[in-house]
Amino acid sequence: MTCFDRSALVATVLFAGLGLSSAAMAQGPELNDPIEPVNRAFFGLNDVLDTVAFKPIATVWNTVLPKPVRTGVGNAFGNLDDVFIGANHLLQGRGKDAMTDFSRVLVNTTVGIGGLIDVASTQNLEKGEGDFGQTLGVWGAGPGFYLVLPLLGPSTARDTVGRAARVASDPRTYMTPAWSWGLVGLEFVQIKADNVDNANLIDASSLDKYAFTRNLYLQRRAAIVQSGREAAGAR
Amino acid sequence: MLRCVFSFCLMFACMAPAQAQNASAEEQVRRMAAEVTAQVRKNPELLNSPSQLAALVQQRLMPHFDFGRITQIAMGRNWPKTSGGEQGQVTSEFSKLLVRTYSNALANLRDLDVQVRDSRSNSASDVTVRTQMIGRAKPVAIDYTLTNASGGWRVYDVSVEGVSLVTAYRDEFNGVVSSSGVSGLIAVLKQKNAK
Numbered sequence: 001m002t003c004f005d006r007s008a009l010v011a012t013v014l015f016a017g018l019g020l021s022s023a024a025m026a027q028g029p030e031l032n033d034p035i036e037p038v039n040r041a042f043f044g045l046n047d048v049l050d051t052v053a054f055k056p057i058a059t060v061w062n063t064v065l066p067k068p069v070r071t072g073v074g075n076a077f078g079n080l081d082d083v084f085i086g087a088n089h090l091l092q093g094r095g096k097d098a099m100t101d102f103s104r105v106l107v108n109t110t111v112g113i114g115g116l117i118d119v120a121s122t123q124n125l126e127k128g129e130g131d132f133g134q135t136l137g138v139w140g141a142g143p144g145f146y147l148v149l150p151l152l153g154p155s156t157a158r159d160t161v162g163r164a165a166r167v168a169s170d171p172r173t174y175m176t177p178a179w180s181w182g183l184v185g186l187e188f189v190q191i192k193a194d195n196v197d198n199a200n201l202i203d204a205s206s207l208d209k210y211a212f213t214r215n216l217y218l219q220r221r222a223a224i225v226q227s228g229r230e231a232a233g234a235r
Numbered sequence: 236m237l238r239c240v241f242s243f244c245l246m247f248a249c250m251a252p253a254q255a256q257n258a259s260a261e262e263q264v265r266r267m268a269a270e271v272t273a274q275v276r277k278n279p280e281l282l283n284s285p286s287q288l289a290a291l292v293q294q295r296l297m298p299h300f301d302f303g304r305i306t307q308i309a310m311g312r313n314w315p316k317t318s319g320g321e322q323g324q325v326t327s328e329f330s331k332l333l334v335r336t337y338s339n340a341l342a343n344l345r346d347l348d349v350q351v352r353d354s355r356s357n358s359a360s361d362v363t364v365r366t367q368m369i370g371r372a373k374p375v376a377i378d379y380t381l382t383n384a385s386g387g388w389r390v391y392d393v394s395v396e397g398v399s400l401v402t403a404y405r406d407e408f409n410g411v412v413s414s415s416g417v418s419g420l421i422a423v424l425k426q427k428n429a430k
Contacts, residue, residue, distance in 0.1 A: 031406070127373055197343040204430075205336040207423050208407045215403035223397020 079115025088130035133162025137225030154217035268349035328424035
């Protein structure tokens with residue numbers, strides 16, 4: 001989810017073109033969406049849920065909670081995420097990047113009071129980008145077909161496997177249901193709240209929100225895998 | 236040996252102008268960023284007024300964008316099949332949508348500090364300038380691709396963190412054109428702009 005939300009941010013800033021030669025442009029990337037009608041149905045469902053439930057909740061969250069609290073919640077989940085980012089960098093053979101990730105966890109968990117403050121980012125330990133979908137991509141797996149997951153949104157066959165691996169290795173999966181759902185729900189709301197502006201921008205900019213979102217997601221994931229490959233090659 | 240020297244010279248002959256043109260493309264991007272940043276710093280209220288911001292973007296940035304080319308890429312294979320009149324209409328409506336998108340994005344982002352990192356030349360008159368926007372926890376990578384047509388460098392591609400928006404628009408355009416034709420696309424764009 002985090003990755004896509006980043007891609008939504010990305011989507012917001014820009015507006016043009018394609019850095020490829022005209023020959024490549026004419027063909028474009030292969031569009032692999034064999035279950036588009038099903039995907040559109042889930043996309044529609046997610047969109048309705050966003051409108052009637054998550055956007056209002058996110059707006060309340062943003063209005064009621066002071067910014068340091070919101071940032072703290074985001075940082076705490078980010079700190080947990082750094083563990084997985086580090087593990088994936090290791091799997092991709094990026095030892096140096098993994099060192100940075102684990103140093104971040106160490107610094108933020110101690111000096112940053114259990115991850116509430118992202119001290120590491122001010123100490124030249126930049127947050128990395130990594131997940132198991134990316135790792136599979138770096139290992140050579142293509143994205144497979146496009147998939148819209150209920151609640152979770154855009155994905156692909158490969159990234160769904162990656163997400164399942166993440167769920168299986170996340171400590172929250174093994175807590176009591178109340179804690180587990182509570183913490184997952186909290187992160188969900190926090191991410192939605194972080195991205196209200198971006199979601200509004202996509203609404204205002206797109207002609208066919210489904211196709212627009214699909215393309216942003218696929219481009220962003222391809223870029224993440226590519227940067228992973230480059231980093232793995234340059235180690 | 237002689238051949239080697241010759242190819243060496245040839246290499247430099249090709250490289251020197253490439254470096255010069257990279258520098259001038261980078262300069263263009265720097266100028267654009269500085270212009271908008273200066274305006275917003277002078278009048279921070281701009282960020283809260285969508286219409287004023289759109290006017291600023293229209294006035295200061297848009298002259299440096301090649302909307303004909305942008306629209307052509309977004310239209311993809313449908314472009315050559317479209318009449319000149321309709322091409323003009325799509326271009327003008329799409330550019331309105333992009334101006335709005337860009338000014339909305341500026342309002343969301345707020346911090347406008349853009350640093351040029353480096354550039355890469357794609358062909359004789361085509362350069363991609365890589366920049367990053369700083370001020371957030373993690374810098375945002377923004378790449379501008381420019382072409383040097385008559386009258387200086389003009390941008391025809393902006394991609395952020397590896398995502399190019401015109402590519403995203405191309406899928407959408409394709410979908411709308413195949414279901415309701417170019418006239419349908421113009422209608423949808425007009426409708427979107429009227430909101």
